[in-house]
Amino acid sequence: MSARRLTLAGAFALAAISTPALAQGAVPERFRWLTFVVFGAIIAVTMYVTYVAAKRVKTASDFYVAGGGVSGLQNGWAIAGDYLSAASFLGIAGLISLYGYDGFMYSVGWLVAYITVLLVIAEPCRNIGKYTLSDILAYRNNQKAARIVGALSTITVSTFYLTAQMVGGGVLVKTLIGIDYEISVMVVGILMLGYVLFGGMVATTWVQIIKAILLVTASILLVIFTWTPYGFSLPGYLTAVVGDAKVQAQVAALLGDAAKNMTPEQLGQRFLEPGLYLKNPIDQISLGMALVLGTAGMPHILMRFFTVPTAQAARKSVIWAMAIIGGFYVLTLFLGTGAAMNVGAATIRGVDPGGNMAGPLLAQWIGGGPESMLGNLFLAFVAAVAFATIVAVVAGLVLAAASAMAHDLYVGVIREDHVTPQEQVRAARIATVIVGAMAITIGILAKGQNVAHLVALAFAVASSANLPCVLLTLFWKRCNTGGIVLGMIVGTLAAIGLVLISPNLSYPLAIKAAQEKIVAAESAKLTKFGADLTAATEAPAQGKLKADIAKSEKAKAAAEAKIKEIGNDRTSIVGLEKPAFDLRNPGLISIPLGFLAVILGSLLYRDKRAEDMWDELYVRQNTGLLLAKPVAH
């Protein structure tokens, strides 16, 4: 026990030494201590929860699925905490603040995804599963083959998602609070390791619940403050949004030449219409498919259904999760438009070009602005919640990857289930340390890399490989080992392959051409400004022109620097000069391929066990007969 306390203390110390390493961030330097106080309080509470949980984690079942003793309501909040990553919390509010309607439309798929989970995944998986995705796949198929492909896919999906979270989180914390990237990656990693290693699923569940409650509370408060001045009227509020000069200016900037003949009223209204961000409908449908089918194939989400005792509790947890997640996304409409109107796209972009700071900056504005104590207290609170969000999501992912490594690969495949209960728990903890160390290392190595496509990739693999295999083994009698193995391989390779040749990657020639265009445009501007300056006689006009010239020169120099950086590179990392596949999201092609592979593999392969076990699987997934009762603590 003393060793555990020591490590917990170590995590605290690490959080504390990060204080002096400050750079620029959204939180003004003299208010930064506020963020640390709020974040410190969150760490203290979650560490205490972990300490209590650690005493309860004795068996592998406790470690992986909290002994199956989580209630439906608790699990609903935990699913929301597991699912609402910083990308959805900060990212979607940011998209709405910059692009209006398209950002809101984007959020819908994240909720609809849970209909798939509710109708065909949650209850059957609870009825026949134990700890992992592979437990479902191995039920009536060849144990070793199913466990190996299931575990590899779980580790692949979790690693993609984990890397995106670690890198995205590191950048976010740097933008928000100004802590060095490496330190924030390490703090996130070590905190998460502390929760998972000692508290297993019990602590992870509570960390996710606490984080979800904080996130929802913060969002509700922000929306109340944003909406109150308009008497909670939707048209009244949106009239103010479309009438705002900052919103109109942002739309004009997005539309460029097309905005010239539009009145300010038309520009404002355009913010509530589609097409400012999402240009390719086919890509939207492809992304929608990956979302609504991929969520149900995400190992860390699937794992949450093994933590409840019955199918009824699993159902109840999805209902709660849908209420919380859906409610949250409706709130983001107000967070995003509120930030667009009150803070303004120019300011939001100034702190972070991707718009991620919209929510935090709105909080600061509500409290009274960048110079006020209350404004910075609000900002500090939102920043701390964002940090907690990253830790909670990462903890769930690490647990999923570690369970695949320890439970499926080590215990199931290598030791063929001949292990003592103590060995199982030890294997789980060792795997957790391996995955945690890997997450921190990848996070630091991937600094500065473009990781946005990794989230798309995780959903693509989950929807093209995991979901077809799980769905067909649960509902199609003929499905067997041949189908599972072929489906996993084809689904994964198709998803990864298509992303590698998609526009998601960086294409040096395209970047170079875009930057050269900027250089040409700025040069033309400079010539014009130069001529105007010689002609200008009055001091104010001269001053303005000089400022314009300085701005143009800066933009030109930045573009030239980027061209220089590219140098003689011509191709992307897979050797293509331009994308060979036009969609950013491969789902439209890779999901049908995944299903087709499972069907073909099953038809071509003879597997007596899969056929014989069908009655058992089908009766159990529908009735829950022989479902082990939860262990009372």
Add this chain to the structure above:
Amino acid sequence: MVDTTQVDWKAIDSRPEFQELHRKKMGFLWGLMIFSMVYYFLLPIGAGYFPELYKVKVWGPVNVGILFALSQFIVAWGIAYFYATRASTVFDPMAAAIVADAEKRMGGKK
């Protein structure tokens, strides 16, 4: 580990009670699933190919597009509520009866 060999699964599967549960549940689940997918994909398809329709203002600045997007949330929650009600009033009692019957037979064997 649960010992699953003590149950005659084939016999349960072929019982009329189980077959009825299977029929009712599958028709309901996949029907609802298809409806929800169609309704969801109408949103990006409409935004991509019929943007003029989305721009029609109905309530102050609130246009068809915003109402349609908001309706997605209502429909998703509605489906969840509809399914949960049907499951707890129809499927759960049917499954419980099958489980009780099977457990009685298992008890009888001992």
